[in-house]
Amino acid sequence: MALSPPELYHTEFVRSARAVGVLWGVCTVCLAVLQVVVLVQPAWVVTTETSSSASGTLGLFQVCVEGDWPGPDCQGSPSALAPLPAFQTPAVLVCASLGAVWTSAACLLLFRVCHSAAVFKSCGWLQLTAGVCLSLxxxxxxxxxxxxxxxxxxxxxxxxxxPGNCSVSWVFTLALLGVLDSVILATLAFVLASRQDALLPAETRDQNLLTNP
Structure with missing residues (x-):
């Protein structure tokens, strides 16, 4: 039986929304992994001038100075959960951002038991919170x-x-990209939630037609 133009449009709209939702979910997981790299990598700052007293990198938890083999001499460790004294507040904010992103990633499992619009809205607020924390x-x-x-x-x-003889390194750039990704994913989540809300009356009518032929 051929579908009418409105029904065909509705079917294509649902398929497109699901495809965008899957892409959004994959990007959310990628953002969560990116946040882990930002937190643990000791390369937020790197030396740029060879005339400086030391050459190395610095992160929230570690300072690594280039030395002889077998590698750089690093002080501190993320596993100790003790950030450098000057960077305790940024480390706490990155951890809060990481927790919000991973919570939003875990919420992807709720699509089977909750309405999609509610899940998208919850994830959107979590991702927006993550972006604010990471930017701060x-x-x-x-x-x-x-x-x-x-x-x-x-x-x-x-x-x-x-920064003196140093400059921000690739990890700081990743953190800025994480802020941008969080805002984009949060905006997309709210858009998808509004689309799911718009689909709800049509879904209700379809269910009524099935139960009352």
């Missing part, structure tokens, strides 16, 4: 450069928002 962490990280660890690695010219 990046801002406070830049503001916390006037510390002993930065001066030892980057020289005496360091200060708030002044």
């Amino acid at each position: 962490a990046c801002l406070l990280f830049l503001d916390s450069w006037d510390c002993a660890e930065m001066r030892a690695l980057c020289g005496d010219r360091v200060g708030s928002f002044q």
